[in-house]
Structures are given as structure tokens and as C-alpha cells.
Amino acid sequence: MGRAEKHTRTKRSKLKIFGYSFLSFIVILVAGGSYIYYQLQPKNHFKNVPVVGSTDANASTLPKLASNTFNILLMGSDERKGEKIGHSDSMMLIHVDLNNHQYQAVSIPRDTRVHLAGYGYTKLTSVQYIIQATQGRLEGVKAAVQAIGELTNVPINYYVETNYEGFQSMANAVGNVEVHVPFDVTLTHPWYKANKGKVIPKGTQVLSGQMITELVHERDSLKNTDYGRQQLQEVALEGIAKSALQPGNIAHLPALISSLSDYLVATNMTKEDMISMGLAVKNFNHSQLHYHQLPGASKVMYDDVLKNNNDEVVLDPQEINSVMTKYFVN
Template identity: 30%
Template sequence: MRKKTKKKSKWRWGLYGLLAVLAGVIGYAAYQGFGVYNALDNFNKSPEESRFGQFEQVNKEEPPKWEGKERVNILLLGADARGLEKDQVARTDTMLLASIDPVTKKAHLFSILRDTYVDIEGHGKNRINAAITLGGPKLTMSTIGDLLGLDIQYYVYTDFEGFKALVDAIGGVDYEVEKDMKWTDNADGNRYDIDLKKGYQHLDGDKALQYVRFRHDAMSDFTRTERQRNFLKAVAQKMQSSWNLLRMKQILESVTPYIETNLTPQDMLKLGMLGLEVKMSGSAQVPPMELLRSSNGGAAVLEISDEDKLREYVQEQLATDESATVSGEADGTDSGRESGGGTALDSGSGGQSSEAAAP
């Protein structure tokens, strides 16, 4: 009889232990979930907190709301916000468009050349990176959307420090730097100098920023935008690791001060779940080189020869799927390295940028 009681007691304590573990897991998940939701909510700044509060009254027609089944387009904007006063907005240094089809689970990434000369509604002709200074993210979204023939529903904006914080928060990225990169930037006490050596290495936030900012190649911004697309793919891959998924609350909290978006927490959670299934199916620069022509005005700008052909080019890119080819090639190569080496446009380091300012 005593043996039976002992046996029952062991099972009872085993059950209690299991329940305690389950309670801990559920509690941790709830804590993470609540923290993730709060962090996402903080990305959506009030007009008083926003860098773009002065543009809130600009009456731009909103694109159709994303319901979760149709293609979603998210504009990623990066700028150098150094030395700006309140209500001052810097031109966008980087513009990337992520286009995701939730049905096919395919994503495409486009980088927009910042010196592209376009019509900005209500402001005439200008470089496309000036749109944000004239009407904030909404005007930038509509300008790029009109150019590419796409409805852009969302934007995400960050500055140098936000990019660095994200890369550090995910533990950095192991990456192939395709050549030596060096540039001296005397602003801010040389805080943003670039000094990278060629080779496979671990890039923390500071070094990653150096890599994506460097544009002193023969092809200037053309090679820089290609590097940015490649590095962003590596960041997305690192964020999908099990360890970083478990640490998502901490990652989001570390970048909250630097991020601004019109995405709601619900939309971000939907996109986050979708992101776990999505494959990167292609990336491209727009406008492509074959659709650029020399400027007649003498300014260092990039003029588009045929905007209708540009929109056709975008649709052609969205119909491509490079993921199957890349997967096939990866079977016979070193899959441990990120795809960052030698770009197709890279042809030296003696060229100058089409804009005089440092990167």
C-alpha cells in the first residue's frame, strides 16, 4: 500500500513539474507578446513626436487599404539626420521598396536611385529624394508609387543610428566585403568614417553602416544600391533565426527611438507572420541603366527616357523568381557565407558620386 502511495506521489510531483514548465512557457510567451505589441505600437509616432508632424495636413489620396490577400508594398526610407533642428527633414539617402505577394509568398526588393529626376506633385521637377522634404513620407510614397505604377501602402523610416541599432540587436551579420573601402567624413568628429578591409568578416552595426553607405566606386550610387539590397537580404535572413525570433521584444525595443512608420501593430504582426514564409524572389535597381538618359539641364540628375517602359520593367521583375535558381546553386557552394561579394556593376574605386555630398 505504501509503495502505491509513493508511486502516486512521484507521478503527482512529475505532473506538477510539467505544469510549472508549461506555465512558465505560456507566461514567457505572453510577456514577449505583450512587449512585442507595445514596441510595435511605439513605432507609430504621434504628430507631436513625429519628424514629419508639419506635413500631416498635406491632403494626399491614400492607396487602397491592405486586407492581407493582395500585394503589399512597403517603402523603406533611410536618411542622414545629423545636425538637424526640430521640423527639419533631410533628403532620403536610401529608398528601398519591398513588394510582397502574400498568396505566392514571394518578395521582391527594388532600390530607387536617389538622383532620379521626376515630377513631384505640387512642386514641379526635382530629384526623387527631395520629396520627403516637401511633403514627408506620404508625398514620397505617392511620388515613387506613380513612377513605378504601384500602390504603396506603407513606409518605414530610420536614420543612421537606427540602422546601427538594428544590426547590433540581431548580433551583427557575417558577410563578404568585396573590396577595401575607405572614406573620411569630417562631420561629427569623423564618427562616420568608412574603413573596411576586403574579406569575409563579422559586421557589427557601425561596420555595417560603413558598408551600405560606401559609394566611391566608378559606378557610384549604382553599386551602393546593389550592396544595400544584398545586405538587407542578409539582415532579413538573420532576423528569421530561432534565437532572434525569441528575442524579438528586445530587438524591437532597441530600435524604437529611431523608427517611424504608418504601419499599425496589427499590420506589422501580420507582415511578421508572413515574413516567416516569404522567399526573396528577386531584386533590382530602378530605373535600370538602359532607361536612363543624359540630362539636358546640366544638373547631376538621372532622367528617365520612357516612364511607361519603366513601369513595364517593374512588372517584369515582379514576375521573376530567382529563389529557385539560387537554391539550386547553393547546393554546390559554400552556403555559410552571405551573398555580399563582388557586384556586377563594381569596376573600381576611383569614381565620383552624382551628388557632391559625402555618403
């Protein structure tokens, strides 16, 4: 065998080895990608979910959820830009049933009377502020989650909190939102001074990210204050969901979901959780989302934190148990 021929065969052999190695590398990448894709499929990803917002005292009494079902607490803070402390301004608990593709939602009034260990009775909205002022931002959010967990006595698996800027950024990301406003809304305490006194009229409105955020924040001008605000939050959530799921936005949904962490104050959801959640709602229809209310009465009660009497919402424990048992634990 000549020297040139030997060199050619050696070169071919090396190329062959390189080719097999490269092919193996591609196979590994594809297999790895397939595995990740499989793992991110909602029914695979959410088989085992965490439980937050429970204490040692009630952890053993919390009901067990069926496989592929979980509860997410959405929270809005009135924390302003540059601040690291705020009140829980809006709270909505959503039960996700991946088996039947159904979603149950209930808003919890910010003025709900709750007991805060070490302080006494106060409004739910104050819990986060009090603990953030003494123990830091994250501990304050966790304290609010825990208070809601104790109030509802259902497992809270995930929590997501954003503030005004974050909510507006998310709304802007899906474009103008069509909202069916249930009644005239006068902006009495807007985030932007230029919007004070503006009226968002009853009926179908197409709102910008700024105006939809003003809408869900308003309550002082509403006939039923907190309960009126709950109605606004519900129609806003439905409008944002429908806008996000428009054909033109569907392809960008996983990227949008995975970027949500940039808009959040606090969450225990990972980007993988968010991407999987995006895949779960990709074929969402608004008829799959069902709203409920927790009946209660507005009363003047003594606040152990503020050391005076103020208006608080006292929820009916039996009604809480009825709604939660029927819609949030199955």
C-alpha cells in the same frame, strides 16, 4: 438547519459563483487572446491594406493587387541627431507575396529625376527636404512616398523611414551581421569621422551595426555611385535578414519587430502590422528574396529647384513599367 451550517453553505455558494466567474474570465481572456492571435496571422491581418502615395489623378489607374500581397517602401534619411529635416538618402521598394512566400525588391536611385508639383523637376532625394522645410517632417516623408508612387505607378501600401541612429540601433539589435561585400568600399563620407578612409574589403565580412550603416551610406567612392550603393543595400538587407532569423533570434523576432517604432522617423505601420510582418518572415529563407534594378542613365540636367545643372539619373519609363508589372503587382 443550524446557523453554522447555513453560513457554510452560503460561503460555498459564493465560492462556487466566484469560481464560475473566474473560469468565465479566463475563458474570455483565452478566447480574446486566440482571436488576437488569429487576427495577427499574416494572411488574416493583411487582407485589407491601405494605399498611400497616390493622387486623385492616378488613384483610379493604379493596378489592383492580389489578396495578401502588398508593397512596402523602406526609406533611409540623412537626417542627423537633433534635426527634423533631411534628404531621402536610400529607397527600396519591396513586394510581399504572402500566398507564395516570395519577396521582390528594387532600389530606387536617390538622384532619380522626378517632377515635384509647384516646383518643377528635381532629384528624388530633394523632395523630402523641400517639403519638410516648408510643411513639416511628416509631410515631407509623404511627399517622397507620393513621388515614388507616381514614378512607379504601383500602389504603395506601407512606408517605413529611419535615419542613421535608427538603422544602427536595428542592426545592433540583431548582433553582428555577415555581409558578402561585392567590391572594396572606401569610406569617404562616413557618419563617424574616425571611419574616414577605412576600407571594407571585398568578400564575406562580419560587420557591427555601426559599420554596416557606414557601408549602406557610402556612394562617392563607388564606381557606379547610386547603382553601386544599391548593391550594398541589397547585400546588407540580406545579411540583416539572415542574422535576424538565426535560431537564437527567432524567439525574440516578434518583440524586435514590435519595438521597431522606437527607431523610426515615420511610418504608417502599426505595431500590430509589424508583429504580423514578423510572423510572416519567421520562416524566411534568403532564396525567397529577389532583387531587381531599374535601368537608367546619368545625365546633366537642369534642376528647377536648385536653378542650375547637376547630375541626375533618368530612368527608362518602359523599363520601370516592365519591372513593376512583372514583379510588383501580382
